[in-house]
Amino acid sequence: MSEPFGRGGRVPAELTSFVGRRRELAETKRLLGVSRLVTLAGMGGVGKTRLALRAAAGLRRAFPDGVWFVRLAELTDPDLLPLTIAAGLGLPREQADELAGVLEDKRLLLVLDNCEQVVAAAAAASAKLLSATLGVRILATSRQILRAEGEQVLVVPPLSVPGEHRAHGEAVALFADRASAVLPGFAVDEENRETVAGICRRLDGIPLAIELAAVRLRVLSPEQVLHRLDDRFQLLTGGNRTAAPRQQTLRATFDWSFELCTPAERSVWEAVSVLAGGFDLEAAEAVCAGDGIAVTDVLDLVAGMVDKSILQRRTGTYGRAAGYRMLGTVREYGRLKLTGSGREDEVRARHVAYWRNLAGRFRDESFGPGQLDWIERLRREHASVRDALEYCVAEPSRAGDAAEIAAALWHFWYAGGLVPEGRRWLKTALALDSTPTPVRARALAACAFMALRTGEPDVAGELLDELRALGDEPTRASLAQGAGTASFLAGDLCTGRTLLEEALAGCREAGDLLQVVTTLVLLASVAFFQEDDVGLAMAEDALRLCEKHQAHWSKTQALWAVAIHEWRRGGYERAAALLREAIALRLADSTQLAATIGALAWCAGSAERHQRAAGLLGAAQAVRRLCGARASETSPYRVFDEWCAAQARHALGPRAFDSAFQETAELSREDAISFALEEKPGKPRPAPARKPGRPGGLTRREREIAELVAEGMSNRAIAARLVIAQRTAETHVENILAKLGFTSRAQIAAWLAEHRAAGV
Structure with missing residues (x-):
């Protein structure tokens, strides 16, 4: 064939307006400029065909022999691919086997749409055409990449949605x-x-x-x-x-994608749907292995599902493991298929077993160089552990698993700024199953620890009484630590110190370095109020252990403990430097962060930087407002906050003090940290004003659900109360968190309490 096919080729007209995709259009054109085969890959319904049509229409002038669009969606027999391409080019059937020769001297763009059903044939045909021609370029769309030589892949993402940094989308x-x-x-x-x-x-x-x-x-x-x-x-x-x-x-659309998967891939799709929020290969292996799938098979199956756009490789990694995620709609489809498969309980049992194992490893390994990696990993998989715990507490016979997992994660609840949530899981699990077992003993100890930090000393006392009655030897040190902390917070310093010293001996004997450091910090706190210099030695001992084992989260507590003793001795500059070092780690524990910024205010006040002290007290209040725990309301350190405030108010005058305090009291967590570290010049940026009558921009329904969250109700309980689906409740809670810029339910409760107090 010597004559061109006809100018313009054959591209279907668009019948509806094209929205967005400026970046993807530009990237498609760029890739076609550097590669002769470009595949637009993505899940069903994501808009690959529309993107290809728009890109192709905009490239007509670059191809003298036209842009040609070939539909492959209805093609199921790969042997018919050459005929289909020939028909799309307007060629007679007899030239279908001679496509390479026919196109040898042509400059055209061939768009092969929906290659996934004949992906191997499409890859082979593309390779053959491109190797035999110089001026042909191919733009393919497929739910699965072709894996052809020279292929450049552009994964087509969903459209942008409104979020934290995007108003519309x-x-x-x-x-x-x-x-x-x-x-x-x-x-x-x-x-x-x-x-x-x-x-x-x-x-x-x-x-x-x-x-x-x-x-x-x-x-x-x-x-x-x-x-x-x-x-x-x-x-x-x-x-x-x-x-x-x-x-x-x-x-x-999703049935189509499901049918394109092998039986083993379908099984994996169903199984990983229980892994909310994202997962790594270890988690996938844990929930997928079984039903004829070996652990060693899972890697290739996950890779196949990434190729088919069912799973997405998550940007960034934690530790040394790559992560994967499913869009919520893809995951919801997998859950529906899992529910109908008759093996949901089996998969969920594997999910619970995975979390029992992971929580136990965290408990044993979380004091050391990997401490921050562990905490970050658990934060990334937070939604998954919530799902596992929800499943466990839905049936009393599984409550022991919930208690075991939640108790082993006590350090995560604390370090992750999730103390109220950890407290709720433990409380629920303990109420469902009262069998006196070692697991229950550990859960009682952890729950008492949480209750003390949520400002519930009476509840903690009842839990410790039951723990004492159990007489569980392995938790003896935890019992002494909890009882000692309770005595300290109640003002009985002598009893508190005696019990904490007993706890320290027990932790050392057990080789539990995490609890050794925690107890040393508590003892240093008691000694601080007793004005005993031995507390500084205890705090420095804790700091040395943290530095030796590179346990950076625990180090923040030790730095704070050393700093307050230095402050009491008049070493304001060293104290402030230690506190800034702790703040600069930017860890998620808002309770500890608030205490650290508050102590930095004491240093500023003692150095007669009263304007700075007032701002730091406001910043501490801002962080405290976000953390949701009520322990700060009864904290023995409040007396020093009040002293610092009184000094600053006297030096500045009430109006100037209030202005400096309020200017920082509504800061975001990150802005409060930046203010404490003096990272930004000038005045701190106050939080934007909220519209009166709609605090936080919540709808009436969202405000109603926020009230129930503040009561400590789970999504399941909220759904039952309001007679809505559990997923609807989950969505409302997610929207509330997004609107308020929070990361935990505890922050919602604290925010609501603040607005109630203000009469809003």
């Missing part, structure tokens, strides 16, 4: 555009913006899902659509009749 723009088509006059405004944003977040920014949700506005309000997304695969069924069957419902 492409997903909202798409929803608004498609909604106005079915409901003339519809617009996203202040009244419905948060609801629409919630829909887009729940649907992970997946264009097909958003378009199907917008269609439902013919009969439902946006709020009704949002509330019905718990059953999204039942709700999102009203697609365009002229679309391919797999694109007319969300379920059909």
Whole structure:
């Protein structure tokens, strides 16, 4: 064939507006400039075809022999691929086997759409065409990468959704555009913006899902659509009749992807759906191995699912392990398939066993160089452990597993700034099963520890009484530590010191260095109030242990303990330097951070930097407000905060003191840290003013759920109280956390208490 096919080629016209994708369009064009084979890979419904169409239409001038679009979605026989390509190019059937020769001198772009059903044949055909021609380039779309030589892959992400650093997002723009088509006059405004944003977040920014949700506005309000997304695969069924069957419902799109998987990959999809929030290969191996799948098989299966765009490789790593994630909608589909498979309890039992093992390893290994890696890992997998614990406490016979996991993670709850949550899990598990076992003894000790830090000394006393009655020898040191701490906080310093010294001896005997350091810090605290210099030696002993074993989170406590003794002795400069070193680690323990910033205020006040002291007291208050624990309300250190405030108020005058304090009292956690470290010049940035009548921007329903969160209710309990699905409750809590910029339910409770006090 010597003549060109005809200018322009053959590219279907777009029937609806194209929204967003500026970055992806630019990247597609760039890749086609440096590679002759580019694959747009991504999950079903993410918009690969629309992106390819728009990119191809914009490249017509670059290809004198045209841009040609070939649909492969309905092709199931790979032997028919050459005929299909020939037909797409407008060539007669007899030239199907001579494509390489026909295209030898052509300059054209060939778009092969939906290659996933014939991926091997598409890879082979692409390689053959490109090796035999110089001017042909191929843009493929596929749910699975081709793995052809020279292939450049652009993974097409979902549309951007509103979030912490993004007010609107492409997903909202798409929803608004498609909604106005079915409901003339519809617009996203202040009244419905948060609801629409919630829909887009729940649907992970997946264009097909958003378009199907917008269609439902013919009969439902946006709020009704949002509330019905718990059953999204039942709700999102009203697609365009002229679309391919797999694109007319969300379920059909995912069924298509599921059918493209091997039986083993389907089993893995179902199993990893229990791993909320993301996971690593170790977790995948733990929940997937079984049902004919060996542990050694899981790596290749996970790799296959990454290739098929079901799993995503998470950006960044923790420790030395790569991480993976599923979009919420993909995970929800997997859960539905798992529920219908008849093996859900078996998979969930493996998930619980994984967490029993991981929590035990954390307990044994968390004092050392990997301390921060462990805490960060558990923060990343926090949603997964929550799911495991929810499953355990749903049935009294599994409560022992919940107690074992939650007790082993006591250090994580503390270091991760999640003390109230850890306290709730332990309380629930202990209430469900009262069998006197070693696991219960450990849970009682951990729960008493948490209760003391949430300002519940009476509850802690009852738990310690039961622990004493059990007479469990391995927890004897924990009992003495808990009882000693309770006595100290109650003002009985002598008894507290005696019991803590007993605890220290027991921890040393057991070789439990984490508890040795914790107890040394507690003893240094008691000695601080007794004005006994031996406390400084205890604190420095703790600091030496932390530095020797590179236990950086524990080091923050030791630094604080050394610093307050230095401050008491008049060493304000060294004390301040130690406190700044602790703050600079930027760890998640807001309770300890608030105490450290407060002690830095004492140093500033003692050095007669009263303006600075007032600001630091405000910053400590800001962090304390976020941590959710009530222990600070009865903290013996409050007397020094009050002394520091009185000194500053006297030096500055009440009005200037209040101004300096309030200027920092509403800072975010990160801004409070920056202020304490004097990282930013000038005045600190106050938190933005909130609209009156809508504190935090919460809707009426969200405020109602925030009240229930503050009561300590789980998502399951909230769902039962309000007669809504548990997933709806979870979504509301997620939206509340996002709006308020919080990371824990405890912060919601603290925020709500503050606004109640202010009469808001």
